[in-house]
Amino acid sequence: MIEKRNRFTVTDRKTVYKNNWIEVVEDSVTNEDNNNELVYGCIYSKPAVCVLPIDKEGNVYLNREFKYALNCESILAAGGFIEDGEKPLEAAKRELQEETGIIAKKWTPVGKIDFFGSISNFNYSLFIAEDLEFGKNDLDENESLEFFKISLVDAYKMVMDNEISYAGAVTLILKAWELKKNLN
Numbered sequence: 049m050i051e052k053r054n055r056f057t058v059t060d061r062k063t064v065y066k067n068n069w070i071e072v073v074e075d076s077v078t079n080e081d082n083n084n085e086l087v088y089g090c091i092y093s094k095p096a097v098c099v100l101p102i103d104k105e106g107n108v109y110l111n112r113e114f115k116y117a118l119n120c121e122s123i124l125a126a127g128g129f130i131e132d133g134e135k136p137l138e139a140a141k142r143e144l145q146e147e148t149g150i151i152a153k154k155w156t157p158v159g160k161i162d163f164f165g166s167i168s169n170f171n172y173s174l175f176i177a178e179d180l181e182f183g184k185n186d187l188d189e190n191e192s193l194e195f196f197k198i199s200l201v202d203a204y205k206m207v208m209d210n211e212i213s214y215a216g217a218v219t220l221i222l223k224a225w226e227l228k229k230n231l232n
Contacts, residue, residue, distance in 0.1 A: 050075075053077075055079060055080045055081055056077040056078065056079055056080070056086075057077060057078045057080065058075050058076070058077050059076050059077065059078060059085075060075070060076040061073055061074070061075050061076075062074045064089075069093060069094060069129060070091055070092065070093045070094075071091070071092045071093075072089070072090070072091050072092075073089070073090050073092065074087060074088070074089055074090075075087070075088045075089075075090060088167075089167060090167055090168065090169070091167055091168040091169075091170065092168075092169050093129075093168065093169060093170040094129040094130060095129070095130045095136070095170075095171055095172075095173065096127060096128060096129050096130060096139075096170070096171070096172050096173070097127050097128065097130060097136050097139045097140040097143055097172060097173050097174075097175065098124075098125050098126070098127035098140075098172040098173075098174050098175070098216030098217070098219075098220060099125055099126045099127060099140045099143060099144045099174075099175045099176075099177050099220075100125045100126075100174075100175070100176050100177065100217070100220035100221065100224055101126070101144060101148065101150050101152060101176075101177040101178070101180055102176060102177070102178050102180075102200065102224060103178075103180050103197075104178075105199075106199055106200050106201070106228070107197045107198065107199050107200065108125075108197070108198060108199075108200050108203050108221065108224070109126075109148055109150060109180075109195065109196070109197055110123050110124065110125060110195075110196060110198060110203065110212075110217060111123070111124050111125070111126060111147060111148070111193040111194065111195055111196075112124075112193070112194040112196065113192065113193045113194070114192070115214075122213070122214045123206070123211070123212045123214060123217060124214040124216060124217045125214075125216055125217040125220050125221075126143050126144045126147040126148050126150075127140075127143050127147075127172065127216055128143040128146075128147075130173075136157075136173035136175075137155060137157070137175070139173075140155070140173070140175045140177070141155070144177055145183070145185070145186070146185060146186045147185055147193055147195070148185055148195050149182055149183040149184045149185040149186075149195075150177065150180050150181070150182055150183070151180070151181045151183060152177030152178060152179060152180050152181075153178075153179035153180075153181070154177070154178040154179040155175055155176075155177055155178075156175065156176045156177075156178070157173065157174070157175055158174045158175065158176055158220070158223045158224075158227075159173075159174050159219075159223070160172065160173050160174060161174065161215060161216065161219050163215060172215075172216045172219075174216065174219060174220055174223065176220065176223070176224055176227070200221070200224055200225065200228065203221045204221055204222070204225045207221050207222060
């Protein structure tokens with residue numbers, strides 16, 4: 049036995065692929081309920097952060113980027129993987145500055161989202177950043193982002209019209225919309 053997960057006993061694990069960000073494994077398991085043997089393919093990932101900066105006028109700052117796996121351009125909020133030993137808020141501050149050049153004085157954690165838990169442990173810690181100062185970004189060599197400003201109202205409409213579908217951005221825009229409604 050390698051490990052026990054609820055009613056499943058992992059009897060064998062093979063790493064199929066691994067890089068700096070993900071590991072794809074194949075687990076052979078036995079279901080205690082019926083002794084059936086199953087195979088699960090799982091993608092294990094470093095945790096990540098996603099940040100929505102909002103200025104005093106109610107504008108949000110988003111990025112447009114081509115996403116290879118989706119084979120299309122997506123609109124997303126700043127974000128990236130949490131480095132080893134880094135806390136989520138530290139990663140959020142680093143990613144926001146690297147991708148947008150923005151340094152925020154006020155940070156509000158607004159939860160976490162999990163993606164496709166049937167096959168992946170990937171998750172984002174979510175933050176809203178306010179009281180913004182603008183500087184120069186410092187993109188990683190593999191990043192090519194188009195940074196832009198849009199009102200929260202228009203971002204909300206884009207989510208509702210499915211023009212923004214990237215999960216972290218969608219969740220943050222909807223949470224920011226709800227927070228704004230509750231403040232008024």
